[in-house]
Structures are given as C-alpha cells and as structure tokens.
Amino acid sequence: MNTLRAYAGRRSIVIVSVTAALLGTLSGCSDHKEKRQYAIPYSLCGIPVDSDTLAPFMPPGRKISVRQDLPDGFAARCEVRVDSRLAVQASQEWLSGPNTAYFVGGQANSKLGHQAEDGRFLYSGWEAFGETRSCKSEKLLGNHLFTAFQMHSSNHQDTDAMKQLITAYTNAVEKTDTCKQGLPFKSQP
Incomplete structure (x- = not known):
C-alpha cells in the first residue's frame, strides 16, 4: 500500500x-507581441495631431487607412482603421448647444471624470470632447463648433494624453477655414 x-x-x-x-x-x-507594421499618422483628415501622443493608443496591425465621413454639412468624422477595425475617430460638429457637456450628451462611452478650462474640455482615459472658442456660424443657425477624439480598439488609457490630443486637435480646428468662415463641411477634392 x-x-x-x-x-x-x-x-x-x-x-x-x-x-x-x-x-x-x-x-x-x-x-x-504583435507589432505595428504601419506608420502613425501626423494628421487626421487634414487636422494635425501629435503622432507620439497618439501612438500608445494605436493597436498592432499591418495596414492603416484614414477616411473622412461627411454625413451632412453639420458634421465631419475622420475614421482611422487598422486592418479594417475602427481604431480612432476624430470628429467636428456644428451644434447649437450651449457647452461641451451638451454636445457630449449620450455619445460618450465612458465616464468623463476630467475637465479642463472650466468644462471646455471633458475627457477620460480614452475619449475626449471639446468646444472651439471662436468658431461660430450665422450661416448654420448660430451654431458652435465642437470636437471629439475617441479611441476604439485599444486597452490603453491615459487621461493626460487624451487632454493633450483634444486640446491640440481643437486648437488646430480653430485655424481652419471651416471655423474661421463658419462654413458647412464639404468633401475634400
């Protein structure tokens, strides 16, 4: 036994x-580990971005594509796809709302526990929303221009990086003719 x-x-x-x-x-x-076989973009549909700040949010993959979607003259979305999966979406939208919180409404996917400049920017570790300071359009019913930056295919979260991305993106949007002239969004030639 x-x-x-x-x-x-x-x-x-x-x-x-x-x-x-x-x-x-x-x-x-x-x-x-899977590797990134594509270059991080320096601009998203004509709006410059800091590729070093964006890079940690980008997933591994082989091919990147950047495409602008204009559902109407009031909104423009720039979709970044990696191997056909949505990775990042940067948006601009003319809206008659009074502030960023109104713009966010039901579109945020996470708790936006951080804010900057008295609520002008609202953000979390992987999405952020902002309001331009000087973009108004009498042609578009007195609307204000708002911005959004959302990550879709990364587990990486970084509130400081999201604040940097939305602030720089919004400031760059303020320099566009769309903002300065209060124009509706149109397809780029």
Whole structure:
C-alpha cells in the first residue's frame, strides 16, 4: 500500500513538472507581441495631431487607412482603421448647444471624470470632447463648433494624453477655414 502511495506521489510530481515545462515552452512561443507594421499618422483628415501622443493608443496591425465621413454639412468624422477595425475617430460638429457637456450628451462611452478650462474640455482615459472658442456660424443657425477624439480598439488609457490630443486637435480646428468662415463641411477634392 505504501509503495502504491509513493508511486502515486511521484506520478503527481512528474505530471506537475511536465505540465509546468510545457506551459513554459508555450508561453515562450507566444511571448512575441504583435507589432505595428504601419506608420502613425501626423494628421487626421487634414487636422494635425501629435503622432507620439497618439501612438500608445494605436493597436498592432499591418495596414492603416484614414477616411473622412461627411454625413451632412453639420458634421465631419475622420475614421482611422487598422486592418479594417475602427481604431480612432476624430470628429467636428456644428451644434447649437450651449457647452461641451451638451454636445457630449449620450455619445460618450465612458465616464468623463476630467475637465479642463472650466468644462471646455471633458475627457477620460480614452475619449475626449471639446468646444472651439471662436468658431461660430450665422450661416448654420448660430451654431458652435465642437470636437471629439475617441479611441476604439485599444486597452490603453491615459487621461493626460487624451487632454493633450483634444486640446491640440481643437486648437488646430480653430485655424481652419471651416471655423474661421463658419462654413458647412464639404468633401475634400
């Protein structure tokens, strides 16, 4: 009986040792991370962005595409896709709302627990919203121009980076003819 227990004990040790060795070998094989095989964009549909700040949010993949979507003259979305998956969306929208909180409404996917400039910018670790200071359009019923920056395919979160991205993006939008002249959005030639 003791011989049987001793054999069973050694057998358990052997099984555990073989399992541990196998797991070590398998984890060594999966240790290489997927890599990013594309260049991080320096602009999104004509609006400059800091590629170094954007890079940690970008997923691994092979091919990147950037496409502008103009559902109407009141909004412009710039979609960045990596291997056909939506990775980033930057938006501009003319809206008659009074502030950024009104603009955000039901479109935020996370709790926007941070704000800057007395609520002009609202942001979380992976999405941010802003209001331009000087973009108004009498042609578009006195609307204000708002901005959004949303990450879609990354687990990376960084509130400081999102604040940087939305602030720089909004400031760049303020320099466009669309803002300065209060124009509706049109397709780029």
